[in-house]
Amino acid sequence: MHTRVVTANEVRIPEPGAGEVIVVERYGKPYAAVIDADMLELLKRLIAMFGEQPPAELSLSDVALQVHRNSEAGEDVEEFDFELLTTHPAA
């Protein structure tokens, strides 16, 4: 999202209350909106979280890949404590 900043001196807008959205209509349809600063932060976070995502494999690190490979090969896995057969038997 591209953000263009204008100072409050340059424009005249209604004062948005906390959690309030002021929708400016033109020809009976929403044309623009004014939101308060907290909601703008929320909007930015949502865009950051849920914007277009590349395939996760592209961002897989060497560290995660090495742990995954070792684990899938059955290496570097905690050894079973056979006491658990007595203390925590499956139902």
Added chain:
Amino acid sequence: MRGAIVWAFTGFQPEAPFQALGRDGALLTFGTASELAEAVRDGPLQAASSFLVRAKLRPVVLLQERPRGVLPEFAGLKLARFTKLNPRDQQRIRDGKERALLYLPHDERKYGLKQENAVDLNSLIRLHRSTLVTRPVGYLDEHELDVLGRRLAECLDIDLTPAIRQGVIERWEQLVAAQQQRRTPKP
């Protein structure tokens, strides 16, 4: 069982070269999946054949509740150690800098494990109830499950955007409608 850590036998993924039991009980080897399919077509193999795969007893975290018990399988993720990494990379996992690995510190009372581990988010498996060797030895807490769910969606390339976008739009429309209702003069 959601968030429970249990020990279970997990099978390794079948991969080439494949070994499968033929109709006559002999162990047959196939270099590729296509050769397997040809063997099914030509008769040496049944359509549903027994594959020889390794399995290992290991800790896993279960991702689902089964309150009715009608589905015998659970989705789960494998737990892995990371002792073969250099100290700097190990620390990255402990510091939570590896999104594909959820760090579980050594806390035997909470997790029931004797060592530190990490949940490998790229290790999604299905586990039949009968493969579980123990009842839960520990649990992930709600916060860890929340983090796990969000990261798992990323790792599985599940696009949550449409659902979230729809929710935001609906909320937006509710706000606009409520505002318009307040401003509409009553007759």
